Amino acid sequence: MPFFIQSPPPVEIPRTTLEYVQSESGTLDVAPVLKNLRLDEDFFESVYLKDKFFNLYQAWESNTQFQSSIFKIIEDVNFKRIVEMGDKAIPLIIEEIDKNPSTLVWALNFITNTTISSSHRLTVTEACRRWVKLWKERTSVRHIS
Amino acid sequence: MLNSDENRNKIIKSFPKLVGDKDFKIVGDQSPNYNCFAWAANHKDTIWQPMRIGLRPLHRLDGVSFDWPFDAAEDTKLSTMIMIFSKLGYKECSDGEYEEGFRKVVLYGTEEEVTHAGRQLVNGKEKGKWTSKLGLSFEIIHGDPTTIEGKDYGLVISYLRMPFP
Numbered sequence: 001m002p003f004f005i006q007s008p009p010p011v012e013i014p015r016t017t018l019e020y021v022q023s024e025s026g027t028l029d030v031a032p033v034l035k036n037l038r039l040d041e042d043f044f045e046s047v048y049l050k051d052k053f054f055n056l057y058q059a060w061e062s063n064t065q066f067q068s069s070i071f072k073i074i075e076d077v078n079f080k081r082i083v084e085m086g087d088k089a090i091p092l093i094i095e096e097i098d099k100n101p102s103t104l105v106w107a108l109n110f111i112t113n114t115t116i117s118s119s120h121r122l123t124v125t126e127a128c129r130r131w132v133k134l135w136k137e138r139t140s141v142r143h144i145s
Numbered sequence: 146m147l148n149s150d151e152n153r154n155k156i157i158k159s160f161p162k163l164v165g166d167k168d169f170k171i172v173g174d175q176s177p178n179y180n181c182f183a184w185a186a187n188h189k190d191t192i193w194q195p196m197r198i199g200l201r202p203l204h205r206l207d208g209v210s211f212d213w214p215f216d217a218a219e220d221t222k223l224s225t226m227i228m229i230f231s232k233l234g235y236k237e238c239s240d241g242e243y244e245e246g247f248r249k250v251v252l253y254g255t256e257e258e259v260t261h262a263g264r265q266l267v268n269g270k271e272k273g274k275w276t277s278k279l280g281l282s283f284e285i286i287h288g289d290p291t292t293i294e295g296k297d298y299g300l301v302i303s304y305l306r307m308p309f310p
Contacts, residue, residue: 067280068182123178
């Protein structure tokens with residue numbers, strides 16, 4: 001007896017379509033499409049950066065949590081990679097030290113080549129608060145202007 | 146909760162000998178404001194960290210005191226640490242047994258690099274037990290200085306004591 005293989009029923013696979021927006025003048029108007037694409041790019045870049053930052057932050061924390069030597073803390077490869085992220089890491093660092101003041105503030109010292117100046121010696125927690133305050137003032141000035 | 150199983154297990158993972166230390170408990174939160182060396186000398190507002198000029202970052206780090214007190218050499222050699230604690234009134238002694246009228250400090254690591262310091266408590270119900278700030282993480286109490294020996298801090302290398310009124 002011949003051997004038959006029963007094929008599955010046909011399924012309609014949804015196809016991705018690209019829609020063009022036709023303007024009233026009859027010319028092709030791609031601006032809204034490009035705007036949407038740009039939004040998506042920004043969104044994915046932001047998600048990627050956040051993800052990368054938190055993975056590096058967690059790995060750094062885990063590697064150095066009981067370490068007393070600052071040299072070993074700032075020489076950790078994950079800390080260096082946070083610093084290498086440059087300006088893009090700043091809002092992520094600020095957000096993190098706002099929730100949980102920590103020596104992550106040292107990454108700001110490296111990225112910006114700046115320390116918080118004060119007439120007296122600040123603790124790490126006080127320095128974190130000052131950084132967050134300065135950042136919020138700076139961003140609110142931007143919004144006003 | 147500070148002394149929760151979750152936090153205790155986090156510490157025990159790095160310091161497995163604490164499992165057998167019945168006095169082990171977490172007493173201080175994960176403060177980034179001071180490290181073990183500062184805590185051994187009774188300071189809670191700075192991170193004591195010597196660093197040779199050539200090794201220092203170009204800019205200062207917030208909350209860090211790179212210079213040792215008493216103009217001590219910029220390193221963490223045992224001889225430097227003993228010099229610093231001697232300026233605070235400590236002298237080398239043979240062990241970490243509690244002695245009435247003395248406060249003790251314990252140093253860990255090697256002759257070339259002291260990695261950690263702890264201090265013996267001399268008051269209250271914890272008298273005779275040891276307090277350690279684990280890096281920039283939790284502050285703990287433990288009954289025996291050797292229970293935090295291991296891969297992070299190495300072995301106990303020296304004990305020092307000072308008269309305590």
